[in-house]
Amino acid sequence: MRKLYAILFAIAAYVAVSLPAVAQEAAATLDERVNAAFANATGWFVNFIFMSIPGTNFPWIVMWLVIGATVFTIYFAAVQFRFFGHAIGLVKGDYSDPNDAGEVSHFQALATALSGTVGLGNIAGVAVAVGIGGPGATFWMILAGLLGMASKFTECTLGVKYRNEYPDGTVSGGPMYYISKGFNELGLPGGKILAVLFSVFCILGALGGGNMFQANQAHAQITQITGEFPGWITGLVFAAVVFAVIVGGIKSIARVTEKIVPFMGILYVGAAIIVLIVNIDMIGWAFGQIFAGAFTGLGVAGGFVGALIQGFKRAAFSNEAGVGSAAIAHSAVRTKEPITEGFVSLLEPLIDTVVICTMTALVIIISQQLIIDQATGNYMLNEAGTAIATVDGNGGVALTSAAFGSAIGWFPFVLAIAVILFAFSTMISWSYYGLKAWTYLFGEGKTTELIFKLIFCVFIVIGAAASLGPVIDFSDAAIFAMAVVNIFCLYFLMKVVKAELTSYAARLKSGEIKKFTH
């Protein structure tokens, strides 16, 4: 281990010493080379996942997610609204047995899962959605968030029900376990193959959305403040810190992050609320833009369908409902009733998408960073015609930063710190999700785990060096590929959840399940 540290420090020292000497352009060509190689290697996969339904320009994968979330919402008779109050009660600990004190609480499981999802998707992803799909994308994002609550409920209930509990008291859970065990229990064939397929996509998702996208956008945010410098430097620094945590076992860094991230989240929402209060007279107008844009597109590329696609895509990318990742995080909770964790998890898309993403979208719309053609009232497209023209020509996280900066001058600095911490905590969470999929495939063991962790660190550098386009495409594709397998399997397993729900609801009504008085 010491040797590894020595090598790492040597690399860092080399970078520090040679940085001024290495010409910027040489570094830029390295970035370009990484970028081109990456785009070539992943193009076919991205094209397949985002293939349009024949005769339309609607990607089949977006339809797949929306249909899944709608089916679960109908099948469980709007469980996300009927049991919303109960979910809050569970998180508050009203139904927690005092004798279980010291085990993972519902609140802790929710907070851990949220720190994996609240992050750049809420800051950068929303900016991408609104930047391309216009304000109308926000409407579809909120709708996708509300429907997604039912997907989350389904997968997290199964995550707890079919997790593995080992003799030493540790647990492992997630779609790969409920797919293989659940299919087996129901006498369905192919469970093992689907579980393996899911694990492969989960590893790719961990390296893509859970890693490269984070590193990429963190670098973009840093350069906003420091000025341009090559991405691989940011990547190397991030990789070194992540390496120290997941390989070096320096857990204190992760612990500190886990404690700071929730406060960063509160700070972010607080700042958004301040911006909205300052511009309170424009909120009505902003919502008007959101509704008008949702059904007309207000001149964005692809019209209202373009807004819809962007909204649904970014919502799914941000809250990960139907993707299966949260089921891994939620499966650690100690409960006699797996369904209680399902109820708790349905709060996640609500907090992540309906609250935080909407805040970001409102701030971007109100700050008027998106240029409106005064003659038509529609948004103007940039030269390439791919996105809405912005005041500074920004997109992604830079657009959010500029939007906040126009109201609170110093906020981009706070946002930069928040982005770095969010990126870091999401990477740590996804390194765990990816690792669980990896060990499901290759077995648990020090060497196999180390190989995955090293690959994970290498991808951080690649992610920071590549440009946004190919990275965001690959990240989306990998995460959505997880949803393809997961939702397909959830259709078969949802009757298991239904049985749990019926039994639990009856016992809750009869008073058999009651609150503990603390």
Add this chain to the structure above:
Amino acid sequence: MKLVIGLDGQSSGEKALEFAKSVAASSEMCELIVVYVIEWSPFSFQTAEENAERHKRREEEISIAMERVVEPAVATLQAAGHSARAIVRHGDVADTIDAIAHDEGATQIVVARSSAGGFSSRIFGSSTANLVMNARVPVTVVA
């Protein structure tokens, strides 16, 4: 009569035990319940990995507390001829000791004077002070 003795793993706990013994000696039938609370909140933030290992850690924490703090105390009390048993729980120290005393129907709680002092106790208060202020059972604080 039932007495709940709250220990915090510090040497001052000895004094609480001595006091409880003297009270128990003056009564014919007295059961002594030795309690140790592992400070824990259900509202803290943890990583996914910590969550996965939480059950294992909890078992370890309980067995360490039993072994190092509570069982030696129970052994001393039993050696002195008293009826004694042990409880180890996770939670907020003051709330949990009070809840145990209340549920067990104890006549009083005996704790040692808080060993923490200075800055942190000024900001956060001490468990002993919280217990004294909020307990539903009489509390004796042994100096």
